[in-house]
Amino acid sequence: MKHALAAIIAVGLTPTPQLAAAQGGGIAQSLEGRPHLGMHHAAITVSDIDATVAFYSKAVTYKVVKRYKVNGSAFPKSILGKRHKTVDVALVEMPTGFIQLMDFEPGKPAAPNARPVIGPGYTHICFQSPSKDPAILRFMAAGLEIISRFGKPDGVDIGGYGVRYAYGRDPDGIMIENESLDAPKRNEASWITHIANTVHDRDMMLGFYAKLLGHKAHRTIEQENRPRLDDVAGIDNLSIKGGWFNIGNMELEVWEYVRPKTPKPTGRKMLDEIGYSAFSLEVANLNAEQARLKKAGIALVGKPVKLGGWNVQYGYDPEGNLFSVQQNVTANVSESVAGRTMRQ
Numbered sequence: 196m197k198h199a200l201a202a203i204i205a206v207g208l209t210p211t212p213q214l215a216a217a218q219g220g221g222i223a224q225s226l227e228g229r230p231h232l233g234m235h236h237a238a239i240t241v242s243d244i245d246a247t248v249a250f251y252s253k254a255v256t257y258k259v260v261k262r263y264k265v266n267g268s269a270f271p272k273s274i275l276g277k278r279h280k281t282v283d284v285a286l287v288e289m290p291t292g293f294i295q296l297m298d299f300e301p302g303k304p305a306a307p308n309a310r311p312v313i314g315p316g317y318t319h320i321c322f323q324s325p326s327k328d329p330a331i332l333r334f335m336a337a338g339l340e341i342i343s344r345f346g347k348p349d350g351v352d353i354g355g356y357g358v359r360y361a362y363g364r365d366p367d368g369i370m371i372e373n374e375s376l377d378a379p380k381r382n383e384a385s386w387i388t389h390i391a392n393t394v395h396d397r398d399m400m401l402g403f404y405a406k407l408l409g410h411k412a413h414r415t416i417e418q419e420n421r422p423r424l425d426d427v428a429g430i431d432n433l434s435i436k437g438g439w440f441n442i443g444n445m446e447l448e449v450w451e452y453v454r455p456k457t458p459k460p461t462g463r464k465m466l467d468e469i470g471y472s473a474f475s476l477e478v479a480n481l482n483a484e485q486a487r488l489k490k491a492g493i494a495l496v497g498k499p500v501k502l503g504g505w506n507v508q509y510g511y512d513p514e515g516n517l518f519s520v521q522q523n524v525t526a527n528v529s530e531s532v533a534g535r536t537m538r539q
Contacts, residue, residue, distance in 0.1 A: 234445040239471055242307075242469060250366060255385035284297050291444045309368030314394065316464055318370055323379065323387075331361045341362075390474045394451050416436070418433075476518070
């Protein structure tokens with residue numbers, strides 16, 4: 196397809212060792228008592244699954260563990276821009292979780308969709324890699340369109356704490372972020388750590404996500420007058436607000452651009468729009484989770500969809516972004532994120 200596969204880098208980091216550690220492997224938190232087993236996947240709608248896999252495989256380990264087709268009528272009409280006969284789906288495994296690729300018109304070309312860095316909507320996922328072999332160099336060799344203004348060969352050094360940041364876009368215009376780490380908390384060549392939602396009203400959305408996830412954000416920031424931060428996003432004179440939710444194996448990152456202002460969404464995002472379309476939370480009991488969300492006043496859409504051995508319930512956040520919760524019914528246990536963590 197985070198702009199079809201465009202990378203948006205997390206730009207608002209305070210230059211401290213503590214924040215560097217958080218970005219470099221996550222904050223260890225117990226999931227005991229929480230409603231979810233983890234973030235199962237980031238969902239991306241792409242123009243061609245084979246082309247997407249070929250592109251990313253040049254830079255990171257991008258292992259397709261399941262590929263299947265589903266009838267387009269399986270999805271609620273209200274989350275699609277139009278009806279589709281057949282949807283091509285691929286599940287890509289990364290060390291920390293999964294990426295779900297969807298092509299709603301297999302065999303038909305689709306124009307790139309480069310969402311603005313300032314949003315609104317899901318703007319990027321973040322790949323991390325060790326600085327001794329930074330994935331960003333392989334992404335660039337593969338043709339990633341760079342957004343950031345590099346100060347170092349592998350990205351922007353915001354504060355000298357051992358992390359360099361870079362945003363770029365894949366052939367679908369989809370944005371990705373790469374963080375190059377001097378002291379990685381994992382030993383693989385690459386992994387994903389978060390999906391970012393860039394919103395019009397951060398505080399309102401932090402409140403919503405606290406209800407959805409069952410816990411508050413573990414970190415919030417407000418930043419401005421940071422030239423190196425500007426370099427990450429490729430935008431001068433930024434003022435931003437951010438927040439992070441630890442979901443065990445990955446994080447949800449929430450940004451609001453104050454200057455220039457993240458626009459107010461004009462409607463609900465559709466699942467078949469090229470780009471990041473949703474993130475999905477894995478649960479052990481979908482019926483219980485549906486009841487919990489309804490009690491919390493969270494909008495669910497239609498009945499659960501059967502996708503690759505999972506029952507998937509879609510819903511919308513207050514700014515019109517899709518999310519889903521899903522339960523394993525017949526899928527292999529290896530497709531679960533239960534027990535996975537950001538750190539090894």
